[in-house]
Amino acid sequence: MPRKKIVAGNWKMNLDRAKARELAGAVAARSGEAAGVELVLCPPALYLDAVGAALAAAKSNVGLGGQNMHDKASGAFTGEVAPPMLLDLGCTYVILGHSERRTLFGETDAIVNAKTKAALAAGLTPIVCVGETLEEREGGRTDAVVTTQVRGSLAGLSPADLEKVVIAYEPVWAIGTGKVATPQQAQEVHALIRSLLGSLASSEVAGKIRIQYGGSVKPDNAADLASQPDIDGALVGGASLKADDFLGIAKAFR
Numbered sequence: 001m002p003r004k005k006i007v008a009g010n011w012k013m014n015l016d017r018a019k020a021r022e023l024a025g026a027v028a029a030r031s032g033e034a035a036g037v038e039l040v041l042c043p044p045a046l047y048l049d050a051v052g053a054a055l056a057a058a059k060s061n062v063g064l065g066g067q068n069m070h071d072k073a074s075g076a077f078t079g080e081v082a083p084p085m086l087l088d089l090g091c092t093y094v095i096l097g098h099s100e101r102r103t104l105f106g107e108t109d110a111i112v113n114a115k116t117k118a119a120l121a122a123g124l125t126p127i128v129c130v131g132e133t134l135e136e137r138e139g140g141r142t143d144a145v146v147t148t149q150v151r152g153s154l155a156g157l158s159p160a161d162l163e164k165v166v167i168a169y170e171p172v173w174a175i176g177t178g179k180v181a182t183p184q185q186a187q188e189v190h191a192l193i194r195s196l197l198g199s200l201a202s203s204e205v206a207g208k209i210r211i212q213y214g215g216s217v218k219p220d221n222a223a224d225l226a227s228q229p230d231i232d233g234a235l236v237g238g239a240s241l242k243a244d245d246f247l248g249i250a251k252a253f254r
């Protein structure tokens with residue numbers, strides 16, 4: 001069975017509640033334009049409820065996801081969001097280990113691993129992010145860095161759990177810079193990740209796992225990325241804040 005393409009919008013810390021509702025409504029109303037592609041919106045945590053309600057009101061099958069979560073189900077963790085809270089608001093996905101979480105908030109592979117396990121245990125599908133910095137790429141360390149991140153973030157997962165995970169390859173130098181990886185650069189790393197997943201589980205399991213590309217994806221570069229055999233969708237930042245652009249990208253993955 002071919003892997004179902006998945007395009008997710010990471011809204012990061014943007015918009016206000018009214019604009020979040022409006023954007024969700026617009027994407028939901030036009031989701032048919034990208035029929036066959038799974039769409040997911042990841043608004044700021046405070047707007048998950050409003051966005052979930054807008055998606056439900058439009059009777060769309062656009063999914064809802066968190067941008068981060070804690071690995072514990074409850075407790076004295078001021079300011080944090082627990083996995084059951086995301087579920088409670090209708091989330092089915094959660095982005096974990098985004099490079100902004102890793103670099104600005106000190107998330108290590110061990111932390112991402114604990115969160116990934118917690119998400120799976122709660123019944124959420126984790127979108128686990130990996131990717132090298134410009135310095136690492138220029139130093140010829142891309143493969144080693146991505147390998148360490150994938151192994152560390154997914155350590156101890158059973159093949160059955162691995163199969164459920166979505167991986168997002170997001171080269172840090174391409175995030176928010178307008179400097180997208182070439183389709184060949186992205187494909188190379190996606191193929192590396194898939195072979196790594198094969199060694200962690202089996203090639204059959206690896207063949208089912210969806211690997212998104214993220215980093216300056218726009219409607220005009222999405223088709224070339226989508227044409228690559230191991231690129232199964234996109235994790236979109238800036239361009240996901242406009243319904244036209246987000247849907248334009250999603251359409252390229254049909």
Ligand code: 13P
Pocket residue numbers: 010098170174175176177178214215216217235236237238239
């Ligand atoms: P941009 O699409 O804005 O480069 O952001 C990518 C990203 O970080 C998605 O998670």
